[in-house]
Amino acid sequence: MLTDIMYVTVYVTDQDRALRFYTEGLGLEKRIDFSGPDGRFLTVGVPESPVEILLWSHAAAPGQPGGEGPRAALGPLFLESDDLRKDFEILRQRGVVFEQPEPEDYPFGVRIEAVDPDGNRVSLRQKRKQWPTPPASWPRRSKPTAIGCAPSRTACWAHTPTPRTWSRKPGYASSARTRRPSATWRAG
Template sequence: MLTNIMYVTVDVTDQDRALKFYTEGLGLEKRIDHPGPEGRFLTVGVPDGPVEIILWSQPPAGGQPDEKRPGAAAGPLILESDDLRKDFEVFRRRGVTFDQPEPEDYPFGVRIEAVDPDGNRISLRQQRRWNRADG
């Protein structure tokens, strides 16, 4: 069963400028700032709030116009599940279309992308449950 809205994405042209606006201007707190192969993963959120806003910027490659690339960025909506593999089977039986045949394991947990009737990607995720041995 889906349990939470985890992230929402806001497209920005300058992540540092956006970070300053959201933190200093609006009083949100920086949550995650992690460089990655597909761009900088930067989030802010209301202190003690469950939802985070991804401040996402992906410059066009080689000065070319930005083109949509499947899997290049998080979907516009990210929903959290407490048992994604189980939910995946339920959703698939209901006719939901996915970009992969099965959910994938990542360091942060499990994820798969669904596609709505208009082609918008919806990220479905289950966070990794950390234990003391993980550090």
Template sequence: MLTNIMYATLYVTDQDRALRFYTEQLGLEKRIDFPNPSGRFLTVGVPGTSVEILLWANAEAAGQPTELVPGATPGPVILESDDLRADFKVFRDRGVTFDQPEPEDYGFGVRIETSDPDGNRISLRERSRAGRDNG
């Protein structure tokens, strides 16, 4: 029986630059940093959670398609906040740039999107109270 999601992979061109973005700007923590013959195995995660994002060096696969609908095209990674508007201000002060000037309300709560230095979409979400009650 499956018990957990271990890793979600994001392809990046510069692992050190990606590590700085995810730790210094978004506040994730570095979990694993292991150089090996097949490539550096580097992960980050939200403090206190078990899921890790693998920042894998692959220049050809980095980034996302260019045809995106702002606010409606989620990223391959969706990070949840318990107070997105407050987190948005912190992230903006740390230099994170966003698709829109402020988070917006939508059917399931509050959302805003950004991209990492390689163009990987990162969706930041806060569930509505109804969404929290339903899962």
């Protein structure tokens, strides 16, 4: 059975230049540097992370990396930050080139795209902060209610507006195991 991701490959035309970008620019650590029969096996990684990025030497090819502009294809790497705006300033001072002038908010957090010396996009992300835990004084519900979802004809689980009041929408199967509409259900 598969258990983990070992390597993610980024194709580069100059491994030494790429190594400087990923270690000195992005702050990753060099992990493996071995010259073998198939070429130089060079990896970097985020400190404390088991996943390694293989910087594999590859001749420049037309169309790689793909696209230009802000809506071009995503890069092969997504790196996570706990404070992307702060890290952006540090990386910019180190000479890292970005596609946008500043990190931008999006539905899942904050993002910006860096570009390595070979034009590979490196997506830097910060996850959105989780909603705070509701206070203990708020009413708690311990049991869901089935509410019909007409387009898919499945039962959705949600609570009723009144605390500690639970009911099942009429016309639904009574067995909690089935979670399917009963024969009286009609598409609206």
